[in-house]
Amino acid sequence: MSIHTFEAKTYIERRKILIENLESKTILFLGNRESSVNFKDNWYPFRQDSTFLYYFGLNVPNIDVVINTSNGNVTLFGDELTIDDIIWTGTLPSLKELAEKVGITDVQPANKLQSTLNNHTLFLPPYRPEHEIRLSELLQKDIEFIRTRSSIELIEQVVSQRNFKSKEEVKTLHDACTLTSKMHFEVMSKAKLGMHEFDLVSIAQSFRGKHDVNFSFLPICTTQGHVLHNHSYVNKLNKGDMVLLDAGLESNLLYAGDMTRTFPVERKFTAIQADLYQIVLNAQKEAIKASRIGNSFVDVHLKSAETTVQGLIDIGIMKGNAQEAVHAGAHTMFFQCGLGHLMGLDVHDMENLGEQYVGYGNSMVKSKEFGLKSLRLGRKLEEGFVITIEPGIYIIPQLIDKFYSEQKYFDFINYNELNKFRNFGGIRIEDDYLIKSSGIELLGEPLAKEIKDIEAIRSNIS
């Protein structure tokens, strides 16, 4: 249970903006409860809701807040420990003391919450079943109502604040990314032939534990880099394999880091690995260059895809004109997902509020096409955005067969050549950046990504 917080004035200021922009409203912010594993009192590690953390800072279960914007009242609801509780938990700070840390002076027992709500109470979309039940019970509405009637004006207000990172947020994001970078270095410098994927996750786990922070998401650690969601960790690191590690740590203020590196199990990349790796790296560099204020991230995504396609044309796996290939969608054979996403208190920042509101806004509509439908961020970049840039090449045998059987992209893909590499796997390179008026800033300590730098680290393995 982390009780690291910013100073009280940070939360007071954030709430002031919220209150000023939503007139005459009652707003309910549900804090998270403990999540049960296999019986009620056997819990997963607690994690507070991120919007709750943004406005109220407290990573503590069983508290909620109601804001009345008519009079500016902010009330925290929760029950103080009794002497009977303290026998089991030891002396902990009281809710009154915790609330003071984040500038809240009005603390009421949990059973007073419901009476402060009304038929027009605003709430955010529930993403845990506990939220649906609690909202249903508190507001006396059925669950279907709760699922469909969260407040768009509240969502938009939250997005308009959380999308722009303050100096102190940038500082803690740097911390998260530095921890993340160091964790990747640990794994990259200790992975050995004959280990299993879970041994590498264990190295990451140790680093995480040593720094007493949490993963920002379940790590992806795999020799099968083309499998985009892989949490099984059972494969052995064999000669000729590459390892793809996509993992991030949270700072002690629970802001996320998120990085990916792909490196050879042996000292050096093979020739084809080096070729494809360099293409992905070039695509990342192109995307970094294009990530400027005013450019839409959809365009950055497509620009980066074009660099990837040009690289694949150069080595004979694709053919034709790169721009036309991307226009036709042929890059989605190799790059099925998005170039990046917003990041903050959530690794996919505010994904629970809806990608349309967060990553696209009012003036753009998220595409439903294969490839673009997985792009979480499309909108024009603005000062203060924090984003990931994570191009990749993923060679998915099932997709080759599917597209081939559908006679797709015959003008742009050399299927004969591609089929030689159908079991190649996948490569991704991912770093985190802050968009500034003066350009783009890498978050966290830089980690090797040039081929020669990675091979230098891998050559030191005993």
Place this chain on the structure above:
Amino acid sequence: MSIHTFEAKTYIERRKILIENLESKTILFLGNRESSVNFKDNWYPFRQDSTFLYYFGLNVPNIDVVINTSNGNVTLFGDELTIDDIIWTGTLPSLKELAEKVGITDVQPANKLQSTLNNHTLFLPPYRPEHEIRLSELLQKDIEFIRTRSSIELIEQVVSQRNFKSKEEVKTLHDACTLTSKMHFEVMSKAKLGMHEFDLVSIAQSFRGKHDVNFSFLPICTTQGHVLHNHSYVNKLNKGDMVLLDAGLESNLLYAGDMTRTFPVERKFTAIQADLYQIVLNAQKEAIKASRIGNSFVDVHLKSAETTVQGLIDIGIMKGNAQEAVHAGAHTMFFQCGLGHLMGLDVHDMENLGEQYVGYGNSMVKSKEFGLKSLRLGRKLEEGFVITIEPGIYIIPQLIDKFYSEQKYFDFINYNELNKFRNFGGIRIEDDYLIKSSGIELLGEPLAKEIKDIEAIRSNIS
């Protein structure tokens, strides 16, 4: 995602007994879903429901089973991966293949589930909010109904099977306990002055990761052993401290281990630490001796408490007659919780089904008195039970002050003497046992618990 299972015949046999004992019923077994952390698709590690694992073995999300005991039909409901899914997940075994591993041949799409249910469908008590919502939607009943109308006859049937461990269950429980024992040894042999509690959790995490298994519950690792539920890990290991580690690992079949050791940060226990430690160890030995078929665990608990009290009388912290002191409840100053609990697929086995049904049964009622109300197991011990035995001494300053102000136990407690040790902390020693007709069997490889053996390990720390 673990897909280790017993052979199909194990599950078929377990279901056969269930079907024979519950005539003409439709029984719905809900499998667990993924649990969201801070947005819907950011998940905690998946863990299947334990009763689901008992009858159907599959540690896979998004599947449910309906058993019709009239005709013996067992149908697994879930959706096979589509080609679009496979692009993200890679090729995984189909549900049909998985179901065959556990002897189920009838696999239907998820949307066929509801039509097989009726007004009399039996279900187990929900312990996750997702269960309440799904049962409410599937059975078209409100959540209050769902919370109160789980089937007692189904609970009793499940308890009557899961309480008795088969040879193959004992084998995997031995595996869990051996892993647990080795993890404790790692921590005990690496903990050093100046480390923090989280460094020790990190050692345990590494061991866990290396063996690719999960904790059976969030570890308690603390220099404040009297705080019974302590998950913060922020204290430094100082001179004169003891470390209490209560942690367990699951086997690859997801059966639990659960052990506690308390050891000095330095090479040797201090005199008072050694005195109190020896009392707890004697109480454990007395409990092990008393844990025989036909003895009720309430009596074992009280017998063990009496040994503890006698030890405290011998060193002057308590006074009077030990048996009378326990009868009056004076031992609860030092031993506020239960001596042990049943263990199996859950660390507190079947706690979700209700402690009265699981740990007490029809012929005993669980006490509501302080001390005994925290005893999860009271019933007569039977062959095949697996239990923990975990006496302790916890010196809780707030409880001393509370009992003193209530003028409690003045005939049995030397408050002046006790107050000298009010910041002593706490000690617990815990191992896991199988009740057999030939006696009691320790599960897992033995781990040092005599003072001299622990000091021998601690003396090897560099």
